[in-house]
Amino acid sequence: MFLRRHWIVLLKIVLVNIFLACFPIIIYIGLQNYTGFLEQEAYKAFFTILVSAFYLFVILFAFSNFVDYYLDVWIVTNERIINIEQKGLFSREISEKELGQMQDITSDVDGFFATVLNYGNVYIQTAAEKERFVFKEIPFADEVARRISNLVSEYQKLNKTIEIDKM
Amino acid sequence: MEIPLSIFLLAYLIYIAIFLFFSFFNLFHMMKYGFVSFWAWAITVAYVVLTALALFVSYYYIAQVDWTESFQIIATQQEIY
Numbered sequence: 001m002f003l004r005r006h007w008i009v010l011l012k013i014v015l016v017n018i019f020l021a022c023f024p025i026i027i028y029i030g031l032q033n034y035t036g037f038l039e040q041e042a043y044k045a046f047f048t049i050l051v052s053a054f055y056l057f058v059i060l061f062a063f064s065n066f067v068d069y070y071l072d073v074w075i076v077t078n079e080r081i082i083n084i085e086q087k088g089l090f091s092r093e094i095s096e097k098e099l100g101q102m103q104d105i106t107s108d109v110d111g112f113f114a115t116v117l118n119y120g121n122v123y124i125q126t127a128a129e130k131e132r133f134v135f136k137e138i139p140f141a142d143e144v145a146r147r148i149s150n151l152v153s154e155y156q157k158l159n160k161t162i163e164i165d166k167m
Numbered sequence: 168m169e170i171p172l173s174i175f176l177l178a179y180l181i182y183i184a185i186f187l188f189f190s191f192f193n194l195f196h197m198m199k200y201g202f203v204s205f206w207a208w209a210i211t212v213a214y215v216v217l218t219a220l221a222l223f224v225s226y227y228y229i230a231q232v233d234w235t236e237s238f239q240i241i242a243t244q245q246e247i248y
Contacts, residue, residue, distance in 0.1 A: 045232040049179045052225035056186050063214045067193050070201050089192050
């Protein structure tokens with residue numbers, strides 16, 4: 001299984017940035033129609049710089065969010081789970097654990113949109129005391145948790161059989 | 168009290184440098200880890216094109232401004248009376 005966050009996350013990024021991009025337009029219309037602020041050359045220059053900086057920020061913010069979304073990946077094989085997370089711009093975390101070390105698998109679908117669009121979090125507690133994997137906002141969270149649970153059972157059964165064969 | 172407009176231009180140029188620094192690292196991450204699908208490629212190209220367009224439009228407007236002028240924050244007593 002190759003998992004990434006639900007497309008609603010991308011939609012949120014797009015909507016937030018469209019909302020942000022509308023701000024300078026509204027302020028421009030307000031200043032142009034109701035004040036004489038932009039008639040003076042100096043103020044106009046100041047406003048131009050501010051708007052330019054703001055739009056560059058919006059573009060960078062949108063792309064950074066997309067990079068964060070796109071580079072967060074969870075891979076489940078019939079032997080192990082691999083967790084790849086991009087944490088901001090200068091931190092990337094890759095961890096993997098064998099299925100035999102998985103102890104508790106919980107799925108959590110919380111909220112109106114999560115229920116309607118069928119996405120949620122999956123928490124996997126490993127044998128290590130503190131470590132746990134969190135699959136954030138993945139589609140079909142319940143189904144993914146069930147499948148991982150089945151894979152863990154199969155893995156443990158297979159390992160027991162191998163141990164018995166060795167004896 | 169007057170502030171030369173060129174100070175804002177300088178601040179803007181520093182901002183652009185910071186913007187390019189962050190852009191570089193975002194593009195670096197995408198090129199190193201992300202180019203496995205058409206969408207990743209398309210969005211990265213769209214980002215570069217949008218950035219270039221925003222910088223070009225900004226330059227077009229900024230080039231029209233006389234940066235030797237000053238920005239007046241508080242009127243002096245002479246100007247008030």
